[in-house]
Amino acid sequence: MTPLPWSRTALRSLRGVLCDIDDTLTTEGRLTAAAYRALERLHEAKLIVVPVTGRPAGWCDHIARFWPIDAVVGENGAFYFRYDHGARRMIRSYVQDDATRTRNRTRLQAIGVDVMRQVPGSAIAADQHYREADLAIDYCEDVTPLPAAEVQRIVAVLRSRGMTVKVSSIHVNAWFGEYDKLALTRQLMQEQFGIDLDDERERARFVFVGDSPNDEPMFRFFPHSAAVANIARFIDQLRHRPAHITQRASGAGFAELARQILGARLPPR
Numbered sequence: 494m495t496p497l498p499w500s501r502t503a504l505r506s507l508r509g510v511l512c513d514i515d516d517t518l519t520t521e522g523r524l525t526a527a528a529y530r531a532l533e534r535l536h537e538a539k540l541i542v543v544p545v546t547g548r549p550a551g552w553c554d555h556i557a558r559f560w561p562i563d564a565v566v567g568e569n570g571a572f573y574f575r576y577d578h579g580a581r582r583m584i585r586s587y588v589q590d591d592a593t594r595t596r597n598r599t600r601l602q603a604i605g606v607d608v609m610r611q612v613p614g615s616a617i618a619a620d621q622h623y624r625e626a627d628l629a630i631d632y633c634e635d636v637t638p639l640p641a642a643e644v645q646r647i648v649a650v651l652r653s654r655g656m657t658v659k660v661s662s663i664h665v666n667a668w669f670g671e672y673d674k675l676a677l678t679r680q681l682m683q684e685q686f687g688i689d690l691d692d693e694r695e696r697a698r699f700v701f702v703g704d705s706p707n708d709e710p711m712f713r714f715f716p717h718s719a720a721v722a723n724i725a726r727f728i729d730q731l732r733h734r735p736a737h738i739t740q741r742a743s744g745a746g747f748a749e750l751a752r753q754i755l756g757a758r759l760p761p762r
């Protein structure tokens with residue numbers, strides 16, 4: 494195991510762990526028991542645990558309600574959901590209001606069809622029906638993986654429509670507006686936990702872990718940023734690299750990081 498580049502003192506004063514889901518928590522499209530247990534152990538250690546993902550609202554509704562976490566940021570920062578177990582109430586906060594999201598949905602569908610026509614082999618992602626705000630083009634999940642040049646063509650078509658575009662390990666996500674994962678994470682922390690993330694940044698009390706270019710704003714922001722080993726396939730595309738890379742890939746890498754964080758927090762023997 495590669496040692497963490499952070500002091501034991503810093504790890505003992507951590508307040509939370511933020512993580513990407515696809516190919517960070519999951520392994521070849523599945524959530525392993527080890528990765529889920531790692532999430533649960535972080536949560537049991539009273540850390541604020543928040544997945545920050547490109548996955549859709551439909552999935553996030555389930556995640557917020559059922560997983561051992563405190564909240565979830567979805568669709569690359571289009572919203573956060575937090576389930577208040579005490580009040581038995583789902584708290585949903587969106588960047589765009591209902592009318593805007595409804596209006597955009599028809600546009601997104603038409604643009605998706607256009608991308609499929611212009612880049613053969615791409616497809617509107619299978620989870621598009623459960624999305625509230627963005628368009629997801631599949632290049633690697635249910636379709637035969639497309640070469641990098643084709644992925645860049647998808648990006649170009651979407652950008653030409655004036656959209657913000659991010660490439661995850663499986664989809665190209667695009668939306669109207671300027672929001673991103675970091676902006677909504679900042680808002681979530683302020684509104685739901687009374688935490689000023691910029692202030693916490695100085696003290697480096699949050700760890701973020703991801704695996705791909707759409708995690709870059711987070712790698713850039715968090716001094717304690719990490720990636721699982723499979724970041725290797727994207728490393729040349731990153732302008733802002735994570736501070737630490739785990740030895741193992743995907744879910745096993747996440748479990749490795751959680752073990753190291755929790756180990757450092759144990760009282761010294």
Ligand SMILES: [Mg+2]
Nearest residue numbers: 513515662704
């Ligand atoms: Mg990912």
